[in-house]
Amino acid sequence: xxxxxxxxxxxxxxxxxxxxxxxxxxxxxxxxxxxxxxxxxxxxxxxxxxxxxxxxxxxxxxxxxxxxxxxxxxxxxxxxxxxxxxxxxxxxxxxxxxxxxxxxxxxxxxxxxxxxxxxxxxxxxxxxxxxxxxxxxxxxxxxxxxxxxxxxxxxxxxxxxxxxxxxxxxxxxxxxxxxxxxxxxxxxxxxxxxxxxxxxxxxxxxxxxxxxxxxxxxxxxxxxxxxxxxxxxxxxxxxxxxxxxxxxxxxxxxxxxxxxxxxxxxxxxxxxxxxxxxxxxxxxxxxxxxxxxxxxxxxxxxxxxxxxxxxxxxxxxxxxxxxxxxxxxxxxxxxxxxxxxxxxxxxxxxxxxxxxxxxxxxxxxxxxxxxxxxxxxxxxxxxxxxxxxxxxxxxxxxxxxxxxxxxxxxxxxxxxxxxxxxxxxxxxxxxxxxxxxx
Numbered sequence: 511x512x513x514x515x516x517x518x519x520x521x522x523x524x525x526x527x528x529x530x531x532x533x534x535x536x537x538x539x540x541x542x543x544x545x546x547x548x549x550x551x552x553x554x555x556x557x558x559x560x561x562x563x564x565x566x567x568x569x570x571x572x573x574x575x576x577x578x579x580x581x582x583x584x585x586x587x588x589x590x591x592x593x594x595x596x597x598x599x600x601x602x603x604x605x606x607x608x609x610x611x612x613x614x615x616x617x618x619x620x621x622x623x624x625x626x627x628x629x630x631x632x633x634x635x636x637x638x639x640x641x642x643x644x645x646x647x648x649x650x651x652x653x654x655x656x657x658x659x660x661x662x663x664x665x666x667x668x669x670x671x672x673x674x675x676x677x678x679x680x681x682x683x684x685x686x687x688x689x690x691x692x693x694x695x696x697x698x699x700x701x702x703x704x705x706x707x708x709x710x711x712x713x714x715x716x717x718x719x720x721x722x723x724x725x726x727x728x729x730x731x732x733x734x735x736x737x738x739x740x741x742x743x744x745x746x747x748x749x750x751x752x753x754x755x756x757x758x759x760x761x762x763x764x765x766x767x768x769x770x771x772x773x774x775x776x777x778x779x780x781x782x783x784x785x786x787x788x789x790x791x792x793x794x795x796x797x798x799x800x801x802x803x804x805x806x807x808x809x810x811x812x813x814x815x816x817x818x819x820x821x822x823x824x825x826x827x828x829x830x831x832x833x834x835x836x837x838x839x840x841x842x843x844x845x846x847x848x849x850x851x852x853x854x855x856x857x858x859x860x861x862x863x864x865x866x867x868x869x870x871x872x873x874x875x876x877x878x879x880x881x882x883x884x885x886x887x888x889x890x891x892x893x894x895x896x897x898x899x900x901x902x903x904x905x906x907x908x909x910x911x912x913x914x915x916x917x918x919x920x921x922x923x924x925x926x927x928x929x930x931x932x933x934x935x936x937x938x939x940x941x942x943x944x945x946x947x948x
Contacts, residue, residue: 517550519585522852522946523577524927531567533928536686538577541648541656543590547605548658550588551614555695555804555921556651557581558942559618560758561863562643563916563935564840568867570871572645579944580618580642581698582650583691586610592661603672612668616657617890618642618651618699623662634889635926636662651927653946665894674895676900688859692918692943693901696800697762700941701908702899704763704838707861709871710884711752711834711895712771718835719743719817720750721777726855743789747948749809751780751827753819756838756862757785759917764836764861764906765794772807776938779809782848784819789935791815792913799907800915805886816847823851831856838862842870849875857882919939923948 517540525536541550554728556579564570565578577809589610592598598605602623610612619889620640621633628636638659643649657663662770666672670682686694705808711717718729722741750772754765765783772779784796794813808904812822823832837844848858849871868935874881910916919940922930933939 520925521653524579524924526565526578527575528573530548531566533931535924541562541927542635543588545658545816546590547591547659547661548850549586549591549657551584551655551657552587553582553584553650553655553946555583555691556944557695558930558934560760564863564865566931566935567919574645575650576645578643579649579650579651581657581695583615583695586612586614591900601659604666607669607672608666609660612666614664614666615694615697616664620658620891621661622659622890628662631892633891634887651944663891663923673745676899684783690909692911692921695943696901696908697897699890700759701763702890703760703861703888703896705767705897705900706888707711707764707836707838707859708767708771710859711836711857714857714882716855716882717833720748721947723748742752744936751832752781753823753832753835754781754783755835755844755847757783757790761838762794762797762917764838766907769807770900771938772809779807780820781811781812782822784816786816789937793940796908796914797920802906805854811922841850841863852881856883857879859884861888918943921945
């Protein structure tokens, strides 16, 4: 077992107490290595995420006191016996290369990186996985955190050769030295989740006719078939219309990612970004304004309230509806709106965390529209390389703190935890980052 030095016995941590709305700053023991694959990380920054509000409000079905938070970046201070050992051969690269002192960022769930599920890239549902900031696994809103299966979970920001990228190693290293930790922290959850939503939509079979310019099902054919009895697609048919419901931090990331996808592929598009809260709409407008002309493409981008969005989609599509709808809220009213906005043979991609209430859509509704529903947790570790590349590209949005176009509103110390949770819950503040040592 390797350690940086003698660690303290106690630490400060942000803790949730049942039944709801009870956040306390407490002193608890510093975590220790429990299994050979464990890593202890000294947390440099941790973030408050919209998903934290489900437990905060008492809607998560949680009854146990625990340390909050699933977004953190920090430094390795202790390694279990699996690291650097001969037995590390054939295992994920970090079991051989991770060192005490390395800078790391963690996805919001643990993943072993070795099972069938992880090998396919579905890391968010690893059978050995746990969610940080839950009774099953203490969270990262603390000075120190234990990371189980660290070799399959963490990303080493000290050794960019251990993960893939469209950038060269030289450019990756340059980016890592130039990017602020507050920016890199977005790789823990919100940016991979936003990228995941956009990728799920653009690669969905229901979207293929618009992307390929071929009608269903010829859009899946690899052969260059001679024209048959089909009428060619018009410019309108080839225009991708997307609605994004929810403009919290993840929704903004989804919008930025979708813009990047359509401009990179040079697709005609219309995007409507929707939120009932004016402050969030203003944030989205500022983010869009900050993106350079090359990143905006030549399509239409509108930021609307709910009623305005319904009118806008009707105007754009003649009442047909959106090709795809990204639901980034996690409640039944957002899903109802998504169904109202999506076209027949459209797709709803939901990455919001839903609770116990049953889905508001009946089988008849889904059948009558041939609508596809794509639900669930982002496999954040698998999405990390794509998210990193977008983070580097869009530092005009992801690089600052506290500016009109910054995704991060402020960095505070742990003493402001209860107030920050309350303000975030009421929509009075956007992304908040905690500095455990401030």
